[in-house]
Amino acid sequence: MTTSLLVGAGALGSVYAWRLDVTVVCRSNYEDVKRDGFCINSQIFGNSVYHPHRVVRTVNEAVADGQVYDFVIVCTKALPNRGDTSHIIAPAVQDPHTAVMLIQNGIGIEDPYAVRYPNNPIISTISYIDANQPSSGTVRHGTLTLLDMGLFNPTAANYDVKSVQSRVKEICQAWTTSGVETRISDNIQVSRWSKLVWNASFNTVSVVSGGNDTRQMLGSPECTELIRKMMVEVFKAGKAVTGSELTSLNNQTTPEGVIEVTDRLPTSTIPSMLMDFRAKRPLEYAVILRNPIELAKKHGVEVPHLETVYALLPMIEKGYLK
Amino acid sequence: MTTSLLVGAGALGSVYAWRLDVTVVCRSNYEDVKRDGFCINSQIFGNSVYHPHRVVRTVNEAVADGQVYDFVIVCTKALPNRGDTSHIIAPAVQDPHTAVMLIQNGIGIEDPYAVRYPNNPIISTISYIDANQPSSGTVRHGTLTLLDMGLFNPTAANYDVKSVQSRVKEICQAWTTSGVETRISDNIQVSRWSKLVWNASFNTVSVVSGGNDTRQMLGSPECTELIRKMMVEVFKAGKAVTGSELTSLNNQTTPEGVIEVTDRLPTSTIPSMLMDFRAKRPLEYAVILRNPIELAKKHGVEVPHLETVYALLPMIEKGYLK
Structure with missing residues (x-):
């Protein structure tokens, strides 16, 4: 044992x-x-x-x-x-x-x-x-x-x-x-990037949009489109970095699929980063966005939507942390 | 008279x-x-x-x-x-x-x-x-x-x-x-886009970053870089839409110049959108971002950083407006 x-x-x-x-x-x-x-x-x-x-x-x-x-x-x-x-x-x-x-x-x-x-x-x-x-x-x-x-x-x-x-x-x-x-898993990095599809988008946008759960985010067409574009960037970057296609959230292979599965959940989800934000705890933006962005760029993948959201999170955190 | x-x-x-x-x-x-x-x-x-x-x-x-x-x-x-x-x-x-x-x-x-x-x-x-x-x-x-x-x-x-x-x-x-x-001005739209260089970036980021004045924004390298990239997009879009080069904030012709002039001001500036945000008033994102983004795309200019920030503002406003 x-x-x-x-x-x-x-x-x-x-x-x-x-x-x-x-x-x-x-x-x-x-x-x-x-x-x-x-x-x-x-x-x-x-x-x-x-x-x-x-x-x-x-x-x-x-x-x-x-x-x-x-x-x-x-x-x-x-x-x-x-x-x-x-x-x-x-x-x-x-x-x-x-x-x-x-x-x-x-x-x-x-x-x-x-x-x-x-x-x-x-x-x-x-x-x-x-x-x-x-x-x-x-x-x-x-x-x-x-x-x-x-x-x-x-x-x-x-x-x-x-x-x-x-x-x-x-x-x-x-x-x-x-x-x-x-x-x-033989290649755990593929799993990490696959989970990141959801975390880099829903988690982070829930905070930078002022504190919204999945249902609230998906109630806004602009916000949904932003989440979709961020997922496109993670799918691309993850493939470039790991060499494998990502499959996220019940074998979804597209941003649209991930969004649809999320939208069909019987209840709204409060992303963990939103929980941290509400409890005024530090946010995991370094591993959820900073490191993935660096790797994406190293592999020649442009990720402007991820970069924009990343630039905002440390400022927001600074607003409530000592 | x-x-x-x-x-x-x-x-x-x-x-x-x-x-x-x-x-x-x-x-x-x-x-x-x-x-x-x-x-x-x-x-x-x-x-x-x-x-x-x-x-x-x-x-x-x-x-x-x-x-x-x-x-x-x-x-x-x-x-x-x-x-x-x-x-x-x-x-x-x-x-x-x-x-x-x-x-x-x-x-x-x-x-x-x-x-x-x-x-x-x-x-x-x-x-x-x-x-x-x-x-x-x-x-x-x-x-x-x-x-x-x-x-x-x-x-x-x-x-x-x-x-x-x-x-x-x-x-x-x-x-x-x-x-x-x-x-x-003979071509007032050039003036409008020129002023927009500052408003579309500093004004909007001051709100989506959680409420920060110019000095606080420019204290963050990531935030400064985001502002610079948003300005690059406005300069490009403004030229494509109006046919003229923009000159913003005391004849500055580059994002770097506009940022430097802002940084050298003796006191920090509280952008008007931040004032509206703090007073829980509606935000002018439709004319500061939505309309410029639509025109930019119509003229073939990609503006992903502007789009990302635009997607967040209505959600943030909804959080405090009835």
Whole structure:
């Protein structure tokens, strides 16, 4: 059985921690979680108070007893523009054994970890989950659980790829047993860019348009057209960068398809960036737009609509962050 | 001497009304203006309480005594997307005598008036003035006064152009006598597009970036680059539409020049659209972006950065307007 440490127990992190039962690092909310656990209200798993089998204040505390971790699972927001935080997990990353699993959105999230832990496997993972934290310690979860993962840059790996792959299968098996859907992808960057089609457009426009959910955005013809054009740019850039055609949101291969599927959802969606905006938290524009834009240009793809929206987000964030 | 009626006595309108002494239509603030006048605090004209020689509640009231106006001066915001308001002045527009002077920003502002008053001269005018209304009835004015005007579509005129031109000179002379700088342009559309270079970029970005003045915008490299690219698009589109090179903001012929002049101003500028946004008033995006974008595309000029910002403004406005 694999042993894991999870960092970043927000809505997403606490659900995945719960279904795997790992050691959880709780920095700001240690006392609350230690005493009360997480109250999770899940449409598919039911309501439950989840007491992690072990809660620690810091990563150092997690290794103080000599515990070695097979996986360190990072579920924090990806905010490289606010400083490199890859050092936080360092005490628990045993060279070369520990695999670093990054469950984060966006492009280029692996780079700081690959630089800092050159001998460790990095499991690049994206999550399709509908979870949020209406108040501290209380998590609401819908029906989605999918984790899509793959080795980061396996061709350059200086570790035994096969043995890491079998460990990845093992952790996936553990999640599957407790109801979490998992997928192992040969080229995880294609998955990342595919998810980016939605995130780079709906997520970002929901904020720069002043705070609108999917139904409100799709109620405006100009806004819908902007979203479509941004998706065209991501489809093009993703193909140029990964060499593969993207298929986003239930196998849609066109912006029109992605928009239609979104429009047909029974309820409106509040993109995660809009949740961050409303809660006055930092926004993930560096990995959702900045890094993809840089890669697109490097591959000769013009992305003026993405660039325009990207230019606005740091200003908007600055308006409410200290 | 010319006789004029002015509609839209906001900050801008009240300063120009004062320097010409016209009949003023005050719809919402009739009682206040009738009793107290406008308290104008002007850096070049000094402080003064301006009591218009005649204040009326409606345009109908302005013509009830049979008064004929040589000019009807419209200083309202240009908001064609909220409905055609060109009928408001109809009672005072004597066919074909009365000239309609539109002191408004943007492109395409003349069209509804040209359709409704096909036999009347339309004097298309843009204003360079630094005036605002910190509270109702109180106007602050800096040092700028310039009115740049020209006949709209003179080649299609079915009136005597020369006689209208001499009337325009007469009203300009009256303003000049009281310290207002005026200019008569042969091709007023070139002036409009030239002013648009600044308005389509700084004005709109100040709002979609969450509310930032010029200094804040120019403090962000991404934002400055976005403004530059939007200006490139306006310069290109303006040339394609008018057939002339634009020269904006003290004879600047490049986006870099316009940005540099703005950056060197001793104080930061709060664009008028940002003032409207902060006061939760409707935004002039139809004439500042929508109409220019349509014309640009008709002339084969791609304007993706302008289009992106345009798509966001109606959503932002909808967020605070009923």
